[in-house]
Amino acid sequence: EVHLLxxxxxxxxxxxxLRLACAASGFTFTNYAMTWVRQAPGKGxxxxxxxxxSGDTTYYADSVKGRFTISRDNSKNTxxxxxxxxxxxxxxxxxxxxxxxxxxxxxxxxxxxx
Amino acid sequence: QTVVTQEPSxxxxxxxxxxxxxxxxxxxxxxxxxxxxxQQTPGQAPxxxxxxxxxxxxxxxxxxxxxxxGNKAALTITGAQADDECDYYCVLYMGSGIWxxxxxxxxxxx
Numbered sequence: 363e364v365h366l367l368x369x370x371x372x373x374x375x376x377x378x379x380l381r382l383a384c385a386a387s388g389f390t391f392t393n394y395a396m397t398w399v400r401q402a403p404g405k406g407x408x409x410x411x412x413x414x415x416s417g418d419t420t421y422y423a424d425s426v427k428g429r430f431t432i433s434r435d436n437s438k439n440t441x442x443x444x445x446x447x448x449x450x451x452x453x454x455x456x457x458x459x460x461x462x463x464x465x466x467x468x469x470x471x472x473x474x475x476x
Numbered sequence: 477q478t479v480v481t482q483e484p485s486x487x488x489x490x491x492x493x494x495x496x497x498x499x500x501x502x503x504x505x506x507x508x509x510x511x512x513x514x515q516q517t518p519g520q521a522p523x524x525x526x527x528x529x530x531x532x533x534x535x536x537x538x539x540x541x542x543x544x545x546g547n548k549a550a551l552t553i554t555g556a557q558a559d560d561e562c563d564y565y566c567v568l569y570m571g572s573g574i575w576x577x578x579x580x581x582x583x584x585x586x
Contacts, residue, residue, distance in 0.1 A: 395573075397575065399577075406565065406577060406578075406579050406580045407514070407522065407565050407567070407577040407580070408577060409567065409574070409575040409576060409577055412573045412574075412575065414573075419573065420573075421572070421573030421574055455521075457521060457522070461510075461512060461527075461567060461569070461575055462510070462527070462528070463524075463527060464524035464527050464533035464534070465524075466514075466521055466522055466523070466524060467521070468521050469521050
């Protein structure tokens with residue numbers, strides 16, 4: 363059975379940093395590009411960032427470019443999202459997703475507030 | 477700027493058939509956009525219904541089907557049930573690693 367388990371969400375002050383992690387199991391992690399998707403409270407889904415199978419190529423939404431960094435450790439079947447210079451508008455549930463298939467995590471909540 | 481369009485809301489009668497669409501503000505949607513469809517009930521993570529245009533996710537009833545209709549991706553629900561009332565989202569691949577979600581459709585079953 364496929365599992366994507368996100369962790370690392372927390373309450374953080376504006377300007378602060380967080381690192382999210384997503385532990386993958388039940389499928390061949392190294393066969394898939396991976397993404398982070400977020401959903402602000404009461405809002406729709408937003409694609410945030412993606413990474414290639416090898417990790418050599420990364421992609422970002424304009425809203426997070428220059429502040430967030432996606433990475434992966436294929437030896438640990440884990441996806442990461444380093445979030446710096448956090449803003450109130452980054453408050454959201456963050457999901458680890460494989461958009462080429464049907465794998466979604468349950469999400470981890472990031473709240474940016476003073 | 478690429479905008480993925482979805483109907484903000486749609487109504488269907490119980491037992492009826494409804495087709496939700498997913499378009500682009502500029503251009504046509506094709507299979508090369510690998511459209512995916514998600515269902516989300518309040519307080520829950522999204523659930524994949526359809527990926528890669530028309531591949532049904534495991535456990536999804538065959539009442540749900542995906543296709544390309546004209547210049548849009550489409551999600552058709554046949555035999556609508558009360559618990560189909562929730563939000564539906566599509567996402568399209570725009571190339572260069574970029575995906576864009578639609579704003580979502582709130583489906584009302586009454």
